[in-house]
Amino acid sequence: MxxxxxxxxxxxxxxxxxxxxxxxxxxxxxxxxxxxxxxxxxxxxxxxxxxxxxxxxxxxxxxxxxxxxxxxxxxxxxxxxxxxxxxxxxxxxxxxxxxxxxxxxxxxxxxxxxxxxxxxxxxxILNRKIPEEEKLPLVDSYLENPFIAYVTVQRGCNRFCTYCIVPFTRGRERSVAPHLVVEEVKRLAERGVKEVHLLGQNVDFYGYQGTDLADLLYMVSEVEGVERVRFTTSHPAGFSERIARAIRDIPKVCPYVHLPPQSGSNRVLERMNRGYTREEYIEKVQMLREFVPNVALSGDFIVGFPGETEEDFEQTLSLVEECVFDQAFVFEYSPRPFTKAATFKDDVPKEVKNRRLQTLQELVKKQALERNLERVGKVEEVLIEGFSPKGSELYGRTADNKPVAVEGSEELIGKTVEVEITQASPFFLKGKPVTTGVRSKR
Missing domain, CATH: 3.40.50.12160 (Methylthiotransferase, N-terminal domain)
Known part of the structure; x- marks a missing residue:
């Protein structure tokens, strides 16, 4: 046995x-x-x-x-x-x-x-560059989902944000050779994977002998069998017009960007060592929407960072109101060992952190619901991943990463189908197929 x-x-x-x-x-x-x-x-x-x-x-x-x-x-x-x-x-x-x-x-x-x-x-415990992990075996039976796979293209971080432990646990930035990335994606496509996620701690800073992330998106999208390409996590300091153009010009690249602001206050951003201002972040979002008007935007926020005042938090709320997010992950600050911020006085009371977290979450929830309600009655392309956790409906995502519960039978699993949206909640949609088994373009 x-x-x-x-x-x-x-x-x-x-x-x-x-x-x-x-x-x-x-x-x-x-x-x-x-x-x-x-x-x-x-x-x-x-x-x-x-x-x-x-x-x-x-x-x-x-x-x-x-x-x-x-x-x-x-x-x-x-x-x-x-x-x-x-x-x-x-x-x-x-x-x-x-x-x-x-x-x-x-x-x-x-x-x-x-x-x-x-x-x-x-x-x-080693502290050196790892071997090229793309040489490791990875087939569909090893995947959490046989139709969706993650491909690591960049590891580590050189940014040293004052709250972040990643440079100490993942090391400095290093990128995987593009031919190894493409080989990995080809192997996955041969095994039935429809959607690949290119992963990096700071994926926008991918770079290997003159090849940047935009180049890599073009290369990966040429792999036959792959229907969708996503990438995460972006850093506002690294997100460029070349990347925005690639999202616009490559049909397989999904119109979804996870671009964490962390805060809307310049004072807090400086203490975080994020390397950009709120004005620069807003300019990046405006630039992105000029190229990709239908893009879905998500982000991360930290509330209660040491020294964050009510005025600082109000600036975060105003940034969210101006940029409009489809989704956001909001966290209360917690000090991490080895980081510079661990030496700062954690002076925002727990109850204040919790109140700010709930206020920000409610604002994002309101924005998300408003955007999702606009989709009711429209037809969306949904890659059916399997049954929902409750088991009674199918589950999938739109190209811009919206979860959708879909009426239908098992033969739709693994296919991209056109779905009419019938209901909307802040972070979830429901719908019914109008065609079956259709592999269609975004």
Whole structure:
């Protein structure tokens, strides 16, 4: 009977991509995927430390594995990702953890597991450039969704925003050779993937021997079988007219941009070391909408950053009112180790942070509902990904990343269909097909 693995992933899409690659390595070793930790011979916890919440969730999950390890001493418990990269000593306090490794050396998982068999507990945290991970196996059975895949094209960050731990856990910026990216996308397309997401901590700063992100979008879009191309996460300082033109001119590139402002106050942006002003951010959004009028805009915001006043927060609200967002992820500031902001006085009370978070969320929710109501009665192209979590309806997304619940049967899964929108809520649409199995252009 084949051994089985279970991977619990916390955090960003980059972590999802890393977990899929680790799953590919394990399947090559003869392992099969388990549905629960209780069924597995190896459990890997892939951690995130960008914010305190996923950090704490990871620690809780790791702690809960102690009982399972006690019942099954042969179980291998591994902890990977950003948390051990920054604070391996905290992980080592859990005596039931057999393997600890960081973000730079997940590609060595097979060798690390062999060392565990020979040596017992193994700890390996590297701080150097990883091998080109696009050479790793990745097929549809390793994917969270067989029709959608993430392809890492850029890792690390050189920006050193004062609140952000990424440069310390993911290293400096480095880009993957474009021919390796294209090879990866071709392999995925051959296995039925319809949509690829090009990932980078600062994807707009992708650059490899004269090839920039706009060039890469053209190259990837030429791969036969791929219907949609997305990219994330953008940085306002790196988002350029060349990228906006590529979104406009390449039919496969989706009209959706995640462009995090973080704040609308110049004073706060300077303390965050973001490298742009609110005026420059607004100019970028205006430029983008000149090229792509129907673009959907999303962003990230931090409320309660050290020193943020009510006036600063009002400027964030005014930026949102001016730019208009289809979606936004709003977080209360939490200090992260190693960052400069961790030395700042965290002087915004918890209740004030929470009030600002709710106020900003309500504003974005209002904007999103207004924009979505405009779509009722219109026909949208939706890539059907599968059944909704409730199981009674199909689920998919429009080209501009709107989730849609769709009436229909199983044969529509994996197809791009035209859907008439019948209902709208702030962050979700409902509709019914007007054609079936149609691969149509945006």
């Amino acid at each position: 084949a051994k089985r693995f279970f991977i619990k992933t916390f955090g960003c899409q980059m972590n999802v991509n890393d977990s899929e690659k680790m799953a590919g390595l394990l399947r090559d070793m003869g392992y099969e995927k388990a549905q629960t930790p209780e069924e597995a011979d190896i459990v890997i916890v892939n951690t995130c430390s960008v914010r305190a919440k996923p950090d704490n969730k990871a620690y809780s999950f790791i702690g809960n594995l102690k009982r399972l390890k006690k019942r099954r001493p042969d179980l291998v418990v591994a902890v990977a990702g950003c948390v051990p990269q920054k604070e391996k000593e905290q992980i080592l306090r859990f005596p039931h953890v057999d393997l600890v490794f960081g973000t730079f050396n997940f590609v060595k998982l097979p060798q690390l597991l062999e060392r565990v068999k020979r040596e017992g507990r193994v700890v390996e």
